Amino acid sequence: MEALFIFIAKASCLIAVFYFAYYFLLRKETFFTGNRYFLLAGLLTSVILPFIIYTKVVWVDPVPVSYAPVANYHYASSYTPQIAEEESFEIDWNLVYLAIYVIGFSAFMIKFAIDFYSLNSVLKGKKIKQQEDFKLVDVNENIAPFSYFDYIVYNSSLYSEAELQSILEHEKVHSDQHHTVDVIISRIFCILFWFNPLIWFYKKAILQNLEFIADSEASKKISDKKAYQYTLLKITTHETCVAITNHFYQSLIKKRIVMLNKNQSKKWNYWKYYAIVPALAAFVLLFQIKTIAQEKAATAKTIKESSTSANQDSETFKITKTTTDQELKVIAEKIKQSHGFDVAISNIKRNANKELTGIKINIKRGSQEVQTVQINGDEAIKSFGLVVSTEGNDVKKIGVVTDAETNKSMQLQDRIADAEEVNSPANNDIVPPTPPTPASVGNIVPPVPPVAPVFPAGALPPAPAVDMSKMPKPPVPPKNTMDKVAMQKFEKEMEEFEKKMEKFQPNIDAMSAYGDAVSEIMSKRGAIFEKEMEKYEVAMQKFNFDMDKFNMDMKMKFGPDSQEYENSMKQYQQDMKQHQLEMRQYQLEMKQKEKQMKLREKELKRWERENKKS
Template identity: 40%
Template structure:
């Protein structure tokens, strides 16, 4: 159970890394399509990396046993002791699952609401789109191939702008991105960054639709006025790509922003050092493995002792190698019913042996706890009498055996990775209350000069309403905030250089580890 919580913590840490990389590095760039795939790949990378580990195996020599008359243990059952205390992991897991189910049911309810809305409505198929013109007072939106709108609320030119926008959403399957983001919110609901992540995905999809829709529209200003008109209508389903988004002014700013320089794509690569550091610190398993040894005991009563030792961490390929090695010295070993827990530790195994003289023995483990070290030992005394014993290392210790355990050399210390100085960042200014657009519709008759004059006067008043001191102060504060945020870019450059130094130290550390393992082998041979 603990493994599940460790996995969730690791996955959420990676999600946080990807979101912060997006927020500080590429959010302001106009690489909207690249940002889309960066954000999506970040989610899937976050759930996959914690599932894979890099194993570093440290070989140590099995203990040398000097003893006679070792017992053969048959059919030993290891009973599991049940802890009757409160299992808080189980309680937390139940709470986590219940909240996730509630959020999944909410998504299901939204899907049902959508299909109920378009049920019995006239659908005009214009491949690859399905146009649904409804009477309900709801904001225009798209959901996969369906584009839903109320044509009576907008003029022909406004409706054309809206449909161009929604067709981009539908054609590029943006609804799938929204669903993926919402599913991740149901799985990692306890992480505040995952909700910001979903918001960033939806906002970037709007940038993509605006950028591509404006290419098919001659009057850029009319498109922006359409954005302002629909901002007053908040009726929409959260699973859909709605034409309305709360950060409407930011969308307008992005529409008028110059394209980012292509050389700025290098910023995406800055997330790689953070991923490398994550793998080094959390996804490397160091396994101490005991190796089968063949040696001659110099004591007066023993001529030769050969043995193998299996621990809870012994890998399958090592077990097979040991079986072949024992077969070469006349002991046939068979094993079955091998089971491992989520950490890869052996919890159950059945072992049986048979030597050349026909003597047999067996050992059985069954339970949920990892096994204790197992020793299979062949002893040939001075009179060429052979004895094979199978048992736990702890039980053999209780027979007053003399153990000779070599002292391994001190392993090298791994380097410490650099830490970013992204602290005490400035807070963005609080936005003012933006003016409400006039409830006015453009005249249908282009020759009605009086109506057009009245319409233009109201729109002019609305544009003047944006020139208040409060809004100007907000824009100045935003410029100051952006300059303060630019001050953190040198920190990222310095961090990248520190990561390069760290990688060099890690290469040196790996070389020291190889030398360390060679010293262990050498000490065992001696």
């Protein structure tokens, strides 16, 4: 829908460009035939050019691909609650605009069909006289003469022989040069862009120019031009015209007479046709060039070198649905021997095809548990890998990556995993920024800034393994409650459903208890964190006071014009601005995390209420 609106906007813009070029540059010139093709070209360009997109490719250096470990994945359960958002009524203005456009389009299409019907009524049953390539139709109605393709319609009883000859010469020009095509095209564009007022002026310009062409050509075949002009004036007394035709009558007769008597434009004025070229070039440059960034070709060796430079060494142990028990043991032994991590693999489950459907991996280093991966389902697992990386100071990290990408949140078999830092002992993936310390000048030591508190960490209680797919579905009541047979069947189904729910109820109670336990733990941690943040704010106030005193001491000893002092203060101010930005980001992340936990708690409670009702 957005593409449709963009096309309409671009086409309307091009129509405006051609119309204003004609109005200000070509309207008063006698290049009538040239103006005809210029106006038609404007309409065709307005619908063709928006579809012509020039693609510009910008080559950029490839981003080095490296494994970024993602640690400490704790899988909630086989049931993944969906966060419920409150529904609010919003008006889709795109649909409103489309509805308005369709209504206007339909109305003008109906009018167009009615005009064709009216024209057919005028021609139906009339006697046609063939003259050369033209079909002359003499009618009795008091209508203005007109031509429609090779038909020329007139009322001979209203004109003298000389006047009728002038009229026929005029209409033959319309018919011979196929001016009806121009009329129909302009009418179609008025239907398509009915909301654009310029298209109606554009149509009027096309029709006027066609009359200028017919007048110019007809006057060349008539010896008495003055008599032709009198004929124009006489025709203005007719009020009835047939739509979608070339009328001999036009309301702006004065303009036609002026153009008949105007001297021919000089040929050097043809330059005005080319004035449209810069405008079209600007349109293409502004709206029709699409820039695409593509990475330069990089070999696998380059990517590997980039990865090695970022992490001095990394090793991936891939686990797929076809990995055997023996292969899993080999992986655990290799990680132990090469990197010092203890890997315990348990809860292995396989389907009939001997594919892995469930697995639990506990990774420890000494007494510290740094990684937990657990997958449990009925379908074969998706491939993932255990990545061990060694950084510059020989610090080893272990993480989990999927085949598709590495994220701080990934999904395996519809089980949500939340990422945590490897070096942190528990649930803390948001590290507060460290405030900058100003460089000491002389013997004056700056105050040490306080460090922002970290959200309290700690392991959460293990989630109960509940397969919600096995939860019984309630029966559907019959539409006709008066049907005794159907109602009896429904009551039996309800009894069976209640029995199944009684068996499943412990699972629901376990999930509810789990949600309550998590909510209570996170509430306590949030309260502790808020108190720590209050202490941190007090400490920051004291730090700011000490910094003011430090600045005063610096000025007293070195003076405000000291180059060493000035450089130190400028650097510190820049560091503080950066620290403030990082602190704002940290606070936003903490609020977002708290909001997610509240939504999760809200969803668990809602799920509990719904299951109790059912």
